[in-house]
Amino acid sequence: MLDEKSQAIPRDCGDCPIRHRAVCARCEADELESLDQIKYYRSFEAGQTVIWAGDKMEFVGSVVTGIATLTQTMEDGRTQMVGLLLPSDFVGRPGRDEAAYDVVATSDVVMCCFRKKPFEDLMGRTPHIAQRLLEMTLDELDAAREWMLVLGRKTAREKIASLLSIIARRDASLKLTKPAGPMVFDLPLTREAMADYLGLTLETVSRQISALKKDGVIQLEGKRHITVPDFDRLLDEAGDDSDGGMLA
Amino acid sequence: MLDEKSQAIPRDCGDCPIRHRAVCARCEADELESLDQIKYYRSFEAGQTVIWAGDKMEFVGSVVTGIATLTQTMEDGRTQMVGLLLPSDFVGRPGRDEAAYDVVATSDVVMCCFRKKPFEDLMGRTPHIAQRLLEMTLDELDAAREWMLVLGRKTAREKIASLLSIIARRDASLKLTKPAGPMVFDLPLTREAMADYLGLTLETVSRQISALKKDGVIQLEGKRHITVPDFDRLLDEAGDDSDGGMLA
DNA sequence: CGGCCTCCTTGATGCAGATCAAAATAACAG
DNA sequence: CTGTTATTTTGATCTGCATCAAGGAGGCCG
Known part of the structure; x- marks a missing residue:
């Protein structure tokens, strides 16, 4: 299962399958260039943990291909999934050091990562990134609230x-x-x-x-x-x- | 209960009890001045509905005093509260026309409101507002996810x-x-x-x-x-x- | 092929919380 | 003080889902 690492990793942002949905969606050519310079790709195999809750997070990033989950676990082992990460979804929170949830790759996953500090700096200078991130976060909040109804009241x-x-x-x-x-x-x-x-x-x-x-x-x-x-x-x-x- | 409308409404932003926690927290004097020009206060009595889900939202704003709730209701009447709005919490979503949830005043409430369009315009020009709103939205997302664990797995x-x-x-x-x-x-x-x-x-x-x-x-x-x-x-x-x- | 995983299905039983019902408490109007 | 209504408490019973317990079914490796 390991030999064929043929997950199509895009050479440059123009070819990227999530170019128009991810945190970079609103960026102009020059902004994209700045992002391009600090990005790097990481691959995770199905079942691998991307980040453990409580760990120091040295990067943020977007899911490019594959599916990951966000879960919370109580001391006695009870587990609740709090998010499903699909291609274009963003992982990590600017302005926070420690991961709040476990992130686990459900299938093989490719992520487009940015070291946290440079990303935060760039975000400060690039309103298009902050705007898009706000929009995505508001969507996630809506999804979380819809899920609260499911969890609290549905059979x-x-x-x-x-x-x-x-x-x-x-x-x-x-x-x-x-x-x-x-x-x-x-x-x-x-x-x-x-x-x-x-x-x-x-x-x-x-x-x-x-x-x-x-x-x-x-x-x-x-x-x-x-x-x-x-x-x-x-x-x-x-x-x-x-x-x-x-x-x- | 109606005669004494003595909810202390701040005259100007400097006296405002939520000055340093609300969406305006990061604003400089000049930015605050711009906000000040488009703001207006509204009071709601305990039990009153501030906004109905599906209604057109012509304003966004912050809770100044009092407590309100955000709830979702299914056709058959099952109800799930999806948020508790305390002083400084923000109501409404820039970039969306219709309210997604019912907002109900649980106690008497005073809100600091902005008509949606001027607020969106101002936000486009004022990164400190957008930054703060992103931060607050990320906090709410965390709270919503914590609540998913409560709803899904706790006794x-x-x-x-x-x-x-x-x-x-x-x-x-x-x-x-x-x-x-x-x-x-x-x-x-x-x-x-x-x-x-x-x-x-x-x-x-x-x-x-x-x-x-x-x-x-x-x-x-x-x-x-x-x-x-x-x-x-x-x-x-x-x-x-x-x-x-x-x-x- | 056969053993051994992981993942899934199905059955039997128990219990936490829902539902149905009634009464206690408190605030308030007349 | 008394009736009225909103809120809360408590009791009796029911039920949907959890728990406990066995098997299937498919994939992989020797």
Whole structure:
């Protein structure tokens, strides 16, 4: 698994798959140049921990490819996932030294990193970066608050449906699928990771997925490959307002 | 209750109780002057809704005095509080037209408001405002994520203890209490509001408060006045790491 | 092929917290 | 002082999900 390190690492920012979504999205050519000079890439294998909570953080950065998770753990081992990091998502917090959460690569991950200090300095001089980071942070705050409703008030079945609809929606926006027809995607998470996200046990996750399958809300091939024949039906099961805020 | 509208509204920003904590905290005299020119105050009575989710937001602003809540409601009436707004907290999101959550005044509230458009323009020209807003948003994101752990993984008793310790800590930081000795404060929330925050029913909230009282973790006079004889004990009940991240 | 992982499913049972119900307390108007 | 309403407490019962316990199913390596 180690020989073929063929994760396509972009040579320069112009080719970067997250050029227009990441923290650099608003940058002009000269600003991009400044960022380019302090950036470096790092790869992580599936399962590897990127940062441990409490560790000193010497870099911040963006997920370029792959999926990582943000989790919090109590002393007795109870675990709650507090964020799912997808390509273009930002890791780290300017102005803080220690990581607040564990960051774990769920799949193989490539990150575009900046040493923290130079990045902070550059951010001070480059409003386009700070503006974009504010915008991204506000989006994350909204996502976190939406998740609070899921965790606090939804049933197990609704929680699963909510998670599936979020993954399905994101996947569609990435692949620019035609809005009609069934949605097909692969679960990027194990049952255990889903449980940690949803505040459930993995057994309950498994049971509810089986139930949604039995009821025809989803179909699955193998353990991970999912087909959603009717997305509105899924949203309904999630207890969401049926319009379901379409983001650009 | 209406005759005596004696909520101390500051005449100018220099006297403002939240001058050094709110979105204007970093502003220089000239920047403050610009803000001053577009600001206006609004008062809300306890129980009044400041903004309805989905409404067009024509202003943003800061809570000056009083307490408000941010809540989300499902069609069937299930409610989740997603934020507690204290003096200096910011309401509204630059770059968005519609409110995402209901904002309700829990006590009488005074807000320092800015019409959205002029504020956005000013923010574009004033990095100190944008920087401060980013900082505050990152803090809120951390708080939201901490709350996800509470909602997803803590028991009812731990949830109550977590809420009490947050309120106690905030209250202490406001009153600059000596760190030693018992902490005394008033609950700013009804049992129902606490339940909405914690993802519980009000009956469970009541029972757990009674249990914490019986076990000597807290004392209460009347329904709202609370004494915490041993704060570490309370933190322990909350399941938090005993150090409990002291913020400046 | 067979042993041994990891990941997932399914079943049986128990319990924390929800739900249903009623009564105690407090604030307030008349 | 008395009825009224909002808030809280407490009790009885129910239930959704956790917990405990066994197997499957697939991938990998010898």
